[in-house]
Amino acid sequence: MTVAELVDAGPLAGARMYGTGENPVHRVRIVDELSVLSTVTPHTAVVLIGAAAGGGWAVEMAMRRAWEQAAACVIAPSGGLSAGSGAVLAERLGVTLIFVDEDPLVTAVRVASAASRPEAARTQLVARCATRLAEAGTSARRVLGVLNAELPGTSVAFVDPYGQLLAGRAAGAAGHRPRDGGPAPEGRAGGGVLAEVAVPDRDGDALGTLVAGGAARSPGWPSVVRAVLGLAVAPLVAWAAAERLSASRDFVHQESLAERLLARHARPLEEGHGHAPESPRTADGEEPDEVRGRAAALGWAVRGPVTGFLVLPADGVTGAEAAGRAQAVIAATVGEAPVLRRGGGWAGWSAAAPDELAGRLARCVAAMPWPCAAGAGAAAVGLDGVGESLLGAEAAAFVAGPGRVARADRMGPAELLGALPAGVLKAPATVVLRPLLAVDKDGSLLETLAAVLDEGGALRAADRLGVHRNTVTARLERVRAAGFDLEDPASRLALQLACHVVLR
Amino acid sequence: MILGVCLGRPPSPVTVAVRDGVPVPAPRAARGARAVCVAVDLDGAPLAPVAAIRVGGPCPEVLKPLVGWPEGSGVAAIVRGGHSLTGRPLAPLDTEAVRRFAEGCGLSDFAVTATGSPVLADHELAVASIVAEAVPGARITLSYEFGGRGLREREHDAILSAALGPHAGRVADEVAGRWPGVPAYFARSGSGLVSAHYFRRYPLACRAGATAARDRGTAAGLAGDAAAAFGATAGGPEAQVERIVRALGRAELDRALRDAEDEVLTRVVSAGAAPGSARVVETTVNPLSYLPDGLYRVRVTAEGATP
Amino acid sequence: MTSPGTTGSGAAGRIGAAELAAYVAGSRLFATGAAESAFSLAADWAGSVIGDGVEVVAAGDLPQDVRCVAVSLVGSTTALGELLPSGDEPARAVRALEGRLGGRAGAVVALNLAAENALIPLVAAAALGVPLVDGDGTGRVFPLVEQTTFALGGVPATPLALAGASGEVVVIDTAADRVEELLRPVVLSVGGWAVTACYPMCAGVLARVLVPGTVSRLLRAGAPGTARAVAAPYGVRTLCRGRILAVEGSTGHGAELALPSLPSSIVVRESGGLGRLVRLEAHNEIVLALADGAAVAMAPDQICMIAADGGTVVDVDKAAPGMEVEIMVVRAAPVWHTGPGLALGGPRAFGLPL
Secondary structure (H helix, E strand, O other): OEHHHHHHOOOOOOOEEEOOOOOEOOEEEEEOOHHHHHHOOOOEEEEEOHHHHOOHHHHHHHHHHHHHOOOOEEEEEOOOOOHHHHHHHHHHHOOEEEEEOOOHHHHHHHHHHHHHOHHHHHHHHHHHHHHHHHHHOOOHHHHHHHHHHHOOOEEEEEEOOOOOEEEEOHHHHOOOOOOOOOOOOOOOOOOOEEEEEEEEOOOOOEEEEEEEEEOOOOOOHHHHHHHHHHHHHHHHHHHHHHHHHHHHHOHHHHHHHHHHHHHHHHOOOOOOOOOOOOOOOOOOOOOOOHHHHHHHHOOOOOOOOEEEEEEEEOOOOOOHHHHHHHHHHHHHHOOOOOOEEEOOEEEEEEOOOHHHHHHHHHHHHHHOOOOEEEEEEEEEOOHHHHHHHHHHHHHHHHHHOOOOEEEHHHOOHHHHHHOOOHHHHHHHHHHHHHHHHHHOOOOHHHHHHHHHHHHOOHHHHHHHHOOOHHHHHHHHHHHHHOOOOOOOHHHHHHHHHHHHHHHO | OEEEEEOOOOOOOEEEEEEOOEEEOOOOOOOOOOEEEEEOEOOOOOOOOEEEEEEOOOOOHHHOOOOOOOOOOEEEEEEOOOEOOOOOEOOOOOHHHHHHHHHHHOOOEEEEEEOOOOOOOHHHHHHHHHHHHHOOOOEEEEHHHOOOOOHHHHHHHHHHHHHHHHHHHHHHHHHHHHOOOOOEEEEOOOOOEEEHHHHHHOHHHHOEHHHHHHHHHHHOOOOHHHHHHHHHHOOOEEEEEEEEEEOOHHHHHHHHHHHHHHHHHHHHHHOOOOHHHOEEEEEEEEEOOOOOOOEEEEEEEEEOOOO | OOOOOOOOOOOOEEEOHHHHHHHHHHOOOOOOOOOOHHHHHHHHHHHHHOOOOEEEEOHHHOOOOOEEEEEEEEEOHHHHHHOOOOOOHHHHHHHHHHHHHOOOOOEEEEOOOOOHHHHHHHHHHHHHOOOEEEEEOOOOOOOOOOOOHHHHOOOOOOOEEEEOOOOOEEEEOOOHHHHHHHHHHHHHHOOOEEEEEEEEEEHHHHHHHOEEOHHHHHHHHOOOOOOHHHHOOOOEEEEEEEEEEEEEEOOOOOOOOOOOOOEEEEEEEEOOOOOOEEEEEEEOEEEEEEEOOEEEEEEEEEEEEEEOOOOOEOOHHHOOOOOEEEEEEEOOOHHHHOHHHHHHHOHHHHOOOO
């Protein structure tokens, strides 16, 4: 146990310390007159009382003799010596001086017990933190408040996976390297990172990281800090879960949060961020971002590549209650994501790539209580581009058809054809094709016609159908014989559509 | 705009116009001048003969008032009375002796010094009212208004200030005649200014006013009388009160300090500070050794801004 | 170490109007209060009574049985500056003591030679027409009447006579250890200061117990162009030069002690050299000097602050942050470094348990 630890964490918490405090303390000596100091042994914490503490001159002489005896530190009642000259002399002699407000005899007992069982003092701090954290409940702000109050000389920050400050002191995150590989800010005061503890959400994904910054005044201090940060993980996980629960209970609540996030990114100029694709990193004195903090608690993607999606109910289901159910299904299948009402369906975005997202959306439409289609947009660089991605998702959902998922980045003529309202066109198509259907006993003529129109030639149609090209040519002769002119562009389009509708 | 004026030797004063603390080309007339700040040294000024009254006991010849002053400096009397440093009356004030001396001295500039007046000025004030009654139009300077180390130093200051009074009055009249309607201030020895009214009453405060103003002006990069004229404009009204107080315990001392602060604030306003601007800038309290507990020498300085 | 001066034959000289200036200057080389009203008053007073001079004699040159009395100002110099002397106080005090003892005093000796305390005995000698003994009772200044080499030599301060400015005369006859206790309220009640005549003894005893030669030493040291060190009979050293950082109230001085002023503590940062932090612990006077917490000088040696600007001795009460001072240590007479001397004038006498 070093002097600094006694002051930082142990029995002298809150006392004023002058000097480095790097010396280890092995024992305590109560000194009531200066002559006693000649018998003090090295690594002793000298506690001054009585005549030895009676006045600046006595304290200064005690410091001098403590230095001569290689004592660990001098502990004096505050008021015995002015802070100014105490600091000067502590620096000159390299003796740590500590002013305590309470009865020095009480201090002596506490320091003695800490010095004899250093682990006990650390445990005491950890225990006190545990109690205070329990009292703080599930609030990120209060949890971080406790950490910063109970870990003197240390700044603790709670940052999201992108390094953005969610709660606590920005200084704590000064030396932190976020996972997206951004460079750690340089030139910050207060030393480096003492400890980092990852905070998962209830599903085990990364919710954020607790980062403690400050000077490691003793070898044991970082481990104490790490232990205390560890205590804060559970309340933070609970906080995130509680936020999610309340969001799922209240669709409007989460929707407005999502809208605020989107609005902020849709209007970068008004936000004063210029055209920078991302808002600046944590800066000194930056306030934790309330909107971002809650979004992070909900497990939403707020940075990096995101993909928009839209789930579209076939029969125009609307209303907040339906939206709430939809949101629950989306959360369960797509993952934690914001849900907004868009274009008659439910839109949102996810950190998943379009490929992965399409797979999840397939599970989603299967699980929806109503027939739904879904679309996934193209991947966007960040939230700034999610609007574009959502437009794509909307189009894709529209063409996908019930029970299906379309991807905007894969959308082509086939997908458009697939989006034709088959039910409406079925009867006219049957009428148009009736002459052919009348002669087409086994459906091979219709199949061949569709293949030729789709593939744009007999040769490839033969490949698709797995027959000889002469067979295709022969069947086409029979189609023409039924009265269909394949050379007329208008006829070709009508026939192709009719084939799609009838064959669907 | 403020006019800084150095009254040196005749024929004419040196004038500097100052706006926002910076010298600007001086207009011929003082039209628009907000104030005129005068730097003048009073050393060598003609001294009026002074009637010096000391309230106290008999003393060796060498320690009597006006001893060592040039011939014609005035007349002096010692009358019974005064207080000890603990505030105990040494003797009842001999009011009859005061009246006799005042009526018989034939002078109208009086300097009054009572033993113990830094603690209790009652006898000086009583002497002043007797003199004012006996000699209509008398100008009376009381020593307790001057801080100081001891009775002799305080008495010397009071006599010198009284002797400078008529000359100071003429200087103030001249300034008022030259810049009619413009408030006039005079540079103090040391730092700060006082109003013309205050200057007439306590000219000693400005005894080395031009020297002090010249030092300030020289520090600002000017030279000669222009430096003194400019230096006079730097600063605001300032006043000081020095007392010996008896206070047992912190509460009594605080009360005594408040009284002294009230007094110095009143005085700095009388020295020309706008009432709202007056503030105490320094308070020093020194316990006196070898005396009963609770005797302190208190010195309070206040300053303010010209209206 | 320099020789302590003459103790034997030959007239030490005379202080007349011509020598008075040097004597006045010499008396303030290591004494505070030179700027006080009381000092200029005492100097003017002495000048007005010196006449054709006061004879200065070595104690050993006086007939053995001549009665000598010590004369000194007691009380507050501030009070003396305010409540002026009536002029006959020294003579009244000595006459009162003579009245108590019977017989005349044949010589006056100073209790100490700091500032006005060098001048009042001169006034007394002039007024009485007797010689001033070349020496004094401390070799420096101490705050209490009983802190003298006379007391160390076994001579009691009593009977002791006091004369106040309003004509008061008080004779105190008591055990040696109660002198201060009785004296102080009397001094306060006569206006805060008085002249005392005390330590009556015959010249033969005085020659044994005084710090000799100090009057003639002041006369030499006060001559223009003479080094300050000449005024220190047993040597002087410079502790450091520095700037006052802070002046603090101080504690840790024995509470039962009744010294005439409150303890204070002056913190000085040495300019140049080692840049040490020097703390001057003052109780009436500077009693202890610490440099980086180590004691480097203490009573009975005299520790003074000399203003770097002006060269006057800085009063403890007037020390203020920012002042540049030179800290000098004047070695006390050897008798003060004996066991009884340390008990009477060492740090414990000022309440420091060292």
